[in-house]
Amino acid sequence: MIPIMLRLTQYAQGGGCACKIPPGELEDVLAGLGVTPEDPLSELVVGLDTGDDAAVVRIEGGTAVVSTADFFTPVVDDPFDWGRIAAANALSDVYAMGGRPLIALNLLCWPREVLPYELAREVLRGGAEVAARAGCHVAGGHSITDPEPKYGMAVTGLADPARLMRNDGGRPGLPLSLTKPLGLGVLNNRHKTTGEVFPQAIATMTELNASASEAAVRAGVRCATDVTGFGLLGHLFKLARASGVTAVLDQAVIPFLDGAREAARAGFVPGGSRRNLDWVAGHLTSTADEETMLLLADAQTSGGLLIAGEVPGAPVIGELVPREEHVIVVR
Structure with missing residues (x-):
């Protein structure tokens, strides 16, 4: 019997992708670790250099293998929903590269002396449900004891190496489309604080x-990326920087979830969202107010795809133009 009153979000300092290492600090850690074209591992098509969502290796037969791993602390209190969210988020890295998930391994960290295993089973069941919906096999994984609960997946997928979507594929004149509304970070933080x-x-x-x-x-x-822990502005900055262009956003057409502005106005802005805005602040110019800018930098969990192109059902929120003084312009 699962204790009804247990709130998973209270067992973690952060929540979801908002608990990521800040982007500027992460770049410092990774500096100089990329593989050069002269390296024996030249089959590596996408590695660390452009900050893409997943690694890609070309293998025999004209196929690309896409590999990624993603896990985080509870973003919601319901264990089944947390499992579903974490799995969808991990699979998203493969989709962002234009790939198809093939197989996933569970990554589970569990405070076994604090939280019952019935909750862990529900988390894994949620992950399996989403993976099945994606047509992705789940075959084992790895688990450890940890003071904080964490869950996610290591995912391997397949793609056509000639049709990959990358951070550095943006060109002037391309529209920018966003497939999911923003505001997940502030709503999740409100949920963690109030239980709503x-x-x-x-x-x-x-x-x-x-x-x-x-x-x-x-x-x-x-050219595409998914919008997760670094927020729309952080991921857009990485895309525009890698592509050598400036991204111009139209704040009037960017979609937000119902309740997101109210949550931001009430002060439920995650620390990760503020760090995201601080990271890109020196590279942008904007006419938007502080509330809007914090929402544009809001740390998303399992957010949508940011696509340099048009896709059905996704609003166009801006465009790429030749590089200007700033990497991002918000109008």
């Missing part, structure tokens, strides 16, 4: 990015 449940946030986080990825690949898109 936001079904619209859960529905968004458990939605797979599969159809958007497939549509983008069919349309010939070669």
Whole structure:
């Protein structure tokens, strides 16, 4: 019997992708660790250099293997929903590269003397449900004892190496489309603080990015990323920087989840969102107010795809232009 009153979010300092290492600090850690073209591992198509969502290696037969891993602390209190969200988030890295998930391994960290295993089973069941919906096999994984509960997946997928979507594939004149609304970070932080449940946030986080990825690949898109812990501005900065362009956003058409502005106004802004904004502040110019900028930098968990191109059902929120003084312009 699962204790009804247990709130998983209270067993972690952070929550979801908001608990990521700040992007600037992470870049310092990774500096100089990339593989050069002269390296024997030249089959590596995508590695550390452009900050893409997953690694890609070309193998025999004209196929690319896409590999990623993603896990985090509880973002919601319901263990089944947390499992679903974490799995959708991990699979998203493969979709962001234009790939198809093939197999996943569970990554589970559990405070076994504090939280009952019935909760862990529900987390794993949620992950399995989403993986099955994605047509992705789940075959084992790894677990350790940890003071904080954490869950995610290591995912391997397949892609056409000639049709990959990468951070450095942006070109002037391309529109920018966003497939999910923003505001997940502030709503999740409000949930963690107050216990309020936001079904619209859960529905968004458990939605797979599969159809958007497939549509983008069919349309010939070669530049995309998913919007997660570094927020829209952080991931857009990495994309525009890698592509050598400036990204211009139209704040009036960027979609937000119901309740997101109210949550931000009430002060439920995660520390990770503020760090994201601090990281990109020196590289952008904006006419937006502080509330809007914090939402644009809001640390998303299992967010949508940011696509340099147009896909059905996704609003166009801006465009790429030749590099200007700033990497990002918000109008």
